[in-house]
Every structure is written in C-alpha cells, then in structure tokens.
Amino acid sequence: MKNIPRAALFLGLAGLAPFFWGALTLLRPELGQWGQMTLGGRFVGPYVQLFYGAVILSFMSGVLWGFATKATGQTATASYILSVIPALWAFFMTGGGPTTAGVNLIVGFLGLLMLDWHFWRLGLAPPWWMHLRGLLTTIVIITFLPLVF
Secondary structure, three states: OOEEEEEEEHHHHHHHHHHHHHHHHHHHHHHHHHHHOOOOOOOHHHHHHHHHHHHHHHHHHHHHHHHOOOOHHHHHHHHHHHHHHHHHHHHHHHOHHHHHHHHHHHHHHHHHHHHHHHHOOOOOOOHHHHHHHHHHHHHHHHHHHHHHH
C-alpha cells in the first residue's frame, strides 16, 4: 500500500462513502428513515448503492479506456472493446429489483477487477494499480452484503 499515491488512495477511499452510507441505512432502519426524510429516498438504502454502483462502473470504464490509449494495434482494439464492458454491464444488469441488481453489481465489480488485472498485466495500468483496486473492490463488495443477504 505504500506505493499507492496518497491522492489516489485518499480519493478512492473517499469515493466509498456512498457505499458505506447505503449499507448503514440498511443495517440501521432509524438512520434510513432519517436519511429518507432529510435527503430523500434516492439517497438511502439500496437506491444509493445501486445508483452509485452503476455510476462507478461507468466511471471505471472511462479509466480503462484511458489505459487502452497506451496500447497499439490489436491490443488497443481489444482494450477499447473490453473497456466498455463495465458501463454496459451496469446499464443492462441493474434492473430486476434491489437484490438481483445488487448481486449483479457485485459480479460487475469482480469482473472489473479481472479487467483491471488484465490491463495491469499488459503494463497499461500503473504498477500500484492492483493494490488500490483490490482494496476498493473488497470494500465495495462488503458494503453490498446487507443488500443481498
């Protein structure tokens, strides 16, 4: 973890806040009620987790697209194709109710981690990338557990 740039680590961890908040509002119904009355239903429980999860998978597609710009030839073509998968997954797989959508997002984040590893192995991602992505993905999946169980 020492090699991860501080800004990337801090911003990555800060970006987990909506996932934590969503899980907390599921685990603590009184907090969920307060959040719903104060912030609105879109910002509590499964709604915030599912919406934000789709946003983050889409954002990560853009990150992978950026990595693809470093490749050439057939590797570049394959990398561009692979980079759009997380956004498409989020778009197509977050319907069908909160539990199903939550499971699909967990699968999406695990798939994203495999794509991260692939881009990292190709040398398109920074050397510290998998340390950061492994940490963030693990935490995201843990925050989805109250939604799917």
